[in-house]
Amino acid sequence: xxxxxxxxxxxxxxxxxxxxxxxxxxxxxxxxxxxxxxxxxxxxxxxxxxxxxxxxxxxxxxxxxxxxxxxxxxxxxxxxxxxxxxxxxxxxxxxxxxxxxxxxxxxxxxxxxxxxxxxxxxxxxxxxxxx
Numbered sequence: 001x002x003x004x005x006x007x008x009x010x011x012x013x014x015x016x017x018x019x020x021x022x023x024x025x026x027x028x029x030x031x032x033x034x035x036x037x038x039x040x041x042x043x044x045x046x047x048x049x050x051x052x053x054x055x056x057x058x059x060x061x062x063x064x065x066x067x068x069x070x071x072x073x074x075x076x077x078x079x080x081x082x083x084x085x086x087x088x089x090x091x092x093x094x095x096x097x098x099x100x101x102x103x104x105x106x107x108x109x110x111x112x113x114x115x116x117x118x119x120x121x122x123x124x125x126x127x128x129x130x131x
Contacts, residue, residue, distance in 0.1 A: 015108040024033055028074065032061060035057075037075075037091065038102055039054060039092045040054040045090075046089075047062065047089070073094055074098070075092065076090055
């Protein structure tokens with residue numbers, strides 16, 4: 001069965017649909033995986049670079065999350081035989097495909113913030129009411 005035929009079949013079956021969504025969420029569940037993926041969408045990074053870009057993550061948590069992402073086939077870890085040893089992380093081709101998911105999340109997040117968060121703050125709406 002071709003991919004798009006299978007996709008259309010999944011879209012018509014609630015059980016398959018939910019299972020596919022669960023598979024996706026299981027691959028990058030948790031607070032830190034999406035920010036890590038987001039920083040790696042900009043290219044290869046060393047551990048400290050990721051740590052600097054993902055604010056408030058501890059080194060232990062970053063290490064654990066990178067291992068999980070590697071096991072799930074989203075990130076590859078390359079060790080270079082240098083002194084000291086250099087390690088770089090990058091997204092696999094499957095991980096690179098998450099840019100579409102990230103763009104959809106960014107679009108939704110910006111729209112949600114504008115319509116549901118910013119407009120519901122009384123201090124921001126006081127100026128609009130008098131205009």
